[in-house]
Amino acid sequence: MRYPRNARPLAALAVAIALLPAADLPARFSAAASQAEIRTPTLERTKSKAETTHEIVMLLIRKKEFTQAAEEANKIFQMKWPSDQEPVLLKELLFFADQFLHQDQAAIGVQLLEANSRSFKLATSQVAIWKEKGYLFKKMGQDSKALECFREAQRLEK
Amino acid sequence: MECEQCMDEISAYLDGELSEAKVGQIRSHVAVCAACAQELHGLEQATLFVDSRLGDLEPRPQIWQKIREEISILPAPSSPSGFLRILAANRWHTAAVTLAAIAALGAGLWSYVRHAESRHALELYMTEYVRMRDHQEQLHHQPVAGSISSDADSLSHGKYADNPFVEVSDAASVNPFQPEAR
Numbered sequence: 579m580r581y582p583r584n585a586r587p588l589a590a591l592a593v594a595i596a597l598l599p600a601a602d603l604p605a606r607f608s609a610a611a612s613q614a615e616i617r618t619p620t621l622e623r624t625k626s627k628a629e630t631t632h633e634i635v636m637l638l639i640r641k642k643e644f645t646q647a648a649e650e651a652n653k654i655f656q657m658k659w660p661s662d663q664e665p666v667l668l669k670e671l672l673f674f675a676d677q678f679l680h681q682d683q684a685a686i687g688v689q690l691l692e693a694n695s696r697s698f699k700l701a702t703s704q705v706a707i708w709k710e711k712g713y714l715f716k717k718m719g720q721d722s723k724a725l726e727c728f729r730e731a732q733r734l735e736k
Numbered sequence: 737m738e739c740e741q742c743m744d745e746i747s748a749y750l751d752g753e754l755s756e757a758k759v760g761q762i763r764s765h766v767a768v769c770a771a772c773a774q775e776l777h778g779l780e781q782a783t784l785f786v787d788s789r790l791g792d793l794e795p796r797p798q799i800w801q802k803i804r805e806e807i808s809i810l811p812a813p814s815s816p817s818g819f820l821r822i823l824a825a826n827r828w829h830t831a832a833v834t835l836a837a838i839a840a841l842g843a844g845l846w847s848y849v850r851h852a853e854s855r856h857a858l859e860l861y862m863t864e865y866v867r868m869r870d871h872q873e874q875l876h877h878q879p880v881a882g883s884i885s886s887d888a889d890s891l892s893h894g895k896y897a898d899n900p901f902v903e904v905s906d907a908a909s910v911n912p913f914q915p916e917a918r
Contacts, residue, residue, distance in 0.1 A: 625901045626901075628901045629899055629901035629902055632899045632900075632901060633899065636898075666900045666901065667900075669900045670900045670901070673898055673900070680876075709865050710869075712862060712865070713865065713866060713869050716862070716866055724862065725858065725859075725862060728858060728861055728862040728865070729858055731861075732857075732858055732861050
């Protein structure tokens with residue numbers, strides 16, 4: 579490409595400006611990579627443990643060993659999870675509560691929700707937990723307690 | 737006429753309160769019944785005695801005087817005390833108290849209505865969620881055509897399908913956390 583003689587310095591300056599942000603790119607890339615290396619294996623390990631524990635909980639429920647199942651389930655929520663995993667954990671908590679309900683063990687479901695609700699920081703998670711707790715109370719015929727739970731959910735949702 | 741009926745109606749007879757027919761019946765009975773005649777006579781005598789003495793039953797002026805004196809000795813009724821005295825003394829106080837009472841009543845009513853509204857909204861909120869969950873439960877318990885239900889089916893829809901730590905990309909049998917497919 580040919581530039582007019584008086585435009586060459588300008589072109590050189592433009593190229594230099596364009597390349598400037600990429601100057602520290604390798605350094606930045608290596609830092610991000612090392613961070614990902616640290617994070618990913620830890621999360622992978624935690625997920626793997628949780629996956630196994632989940633299956634253990636399901637087996638215990640199948641064997642009607644509900645108290646032990648709840649204890650095992652608690653272990654999942656006591657693991658060190660990054661905050662972005664909260665939706666997955668919420669799904670897990672609500673799933674277990676539902677499983678206990680299917681086995682006519684709604685009271686254990688309520689205990690599970692109560693024991694692990696502190697692990698959840700998002701308001702939407704708290705709302706979902708309060709609602710499910712209210713649903714379980716409703717299924718146990720404890721309407722006033724159910725109403726209290728839904729009141730709390732409604733308050734958090736506002 | 738029987739004696740018993742006659743005795744019951746003798747007083748009314750003397751007071752002139754009976755019909756002509758009744759008067760006739762009583763007179764006929766008294767004419768033939770000595771006991772009823774005696775009763776009628778006794779009552780007539782008593783009535784005559786009272787009538788003759790009616791003038792003496794007027795209270796004497798001394799008695800009136802005594803009654804007046806005793807009334808003057810009695811303590812006068814006490815004036816309203818405390819809060820009621822304040823109200824009686826100043827009509828503005830009365831008006832203010834009335835307004836305050838109306839305001840308190842209005843606030844109570846408003847609070848009650850608001851409470852009722854919020855409770856209704858809460859019940860709707862609860863019903864909505866319960867209905868949605870009941871629907872989910874119904875779907876969960878519906879048997880799939882051609883499938884044989886078992887305890888295991890009632891717990892989990894399929895292997896790893898309900899395990900949120902397994903990213904299910906292909907039906908319910910793939911665990912992406914394990915590189916080799918299960």
